Amino acid sequence: MDRLSSLENEIASLRKTLQEKEHELYELRKEFTLQRISTEPNYQQCDVNNISKTNIGNKLTKLDIMRYSRQILLPDIGVTGQEKLCAAKVLVVGAGGLGCPAALYLAGAGVGQIGIVDYDTVDLTNIHRQVLHGEGDQHVSKAESAANSLRSINSHIKIVPYNIQMDSTNALEIASKYDVILDCTDNVPTRYLLNDACALTKLPLISGSALKMEGQLTIYGYRATKNPNEKDQSYIGPCYRCVFPTPPPPETVGSCSANGVAGPVPGVIGSLQALEAIKLIVGQTHEKLLVERMLLFDGEDMTFRTVKLRGRASACAACSDTPTISRLIDYTAFCKAQATEK
Secondary structure (H helix, E strand, C coil), rough: CCCHHHHHHHHHHHHHHHHHHHHHHHHHHHHHHHHHHHHCCCCCCCHHCCCCCCHHCCCCCCHHHCCCHHHHCCCHHHHHHHHHHCCCCCEEECCCCCHHHHHHHHHHHHCCEEEECCEECCCCCHCCCCCCCCCCCCEEHHHHHHHHHHHEEEEEEEEECCCCCCCCCCHHHCCCCCEEEEECCEEEEHHHHHHHHHHHHHCEEEEEEEEECEEEEECCCCCCCCCCCCCCCCECCCCHHHHHHEEEEEEEECCCCHECCCCCHHHHHHHHHHHHHHHHHHCCCHHCCCEEEEEEEECCEEEEEECCCCCCCCCCCCCCCCCCCCCCHHHHHHCCCCCCCC
């Protein structure tokens, strides 16, 4: 009996050793493959310093194809979609509970340039939900902290931190450098600011919010053309002002600092913001995007549902054919609230 037990233990030990050696062999083969690809004469990384809509069509390197192979396998992305992602520029406004997961998955997907806007610094109360920041990042700029984390995830893309508060003096200049804007700020004045900036620059705005155990997500200002080279728009979705022409009374608006939030809730919404950005960039039609629809998430009941939103308003001050808004305004005065509320 002792002899049998001894043999069983010996076999178990040999199996464990075999598994370890197989894993070691796998890692060596992977390392050898990467070294071989990187030394080939025709190998070159994506030019992250010259990314624009016009360079879509640049060929992916073998390393790119290996890195993004799991999403390239998807029919809705493929090689062409990955090339579009590599060429895209996405601005994430807010490096908090929504912006951190959104930026993380955009970087993982290979979006060529990601801008991160946040004037704030990391606080201990942020860390339970703002997953790009750690304990050692306390008192560090959120934009810089997020940028450092993203560079460790994907060193082949360009990360641009903006350690500033976005307002009417700089929003147009910053937004105009990007293809897609993500509103991850969750305060009313900045929502109107970003909406008007996107309306003036004709950029799509992916808007998310999270509070307590609930979250919301939709896309504003989506534009589709019959042909990418045509200037006439065949479809324009509603903007934020189409749905909410006037701001709510300040006393009715909650905040994470006053009302609380469960960490995974902004994680869910931020991740879905990234997914909608990826779908938009690769060319999904508005029927497959959250356009004229709002996704509602209830973490307490663990339910998702979508509600129909009103379409583009013919008399909208921001996005109609005859808009009355031609410049950015004082949004703190307009909303009677501070854009610094958290």
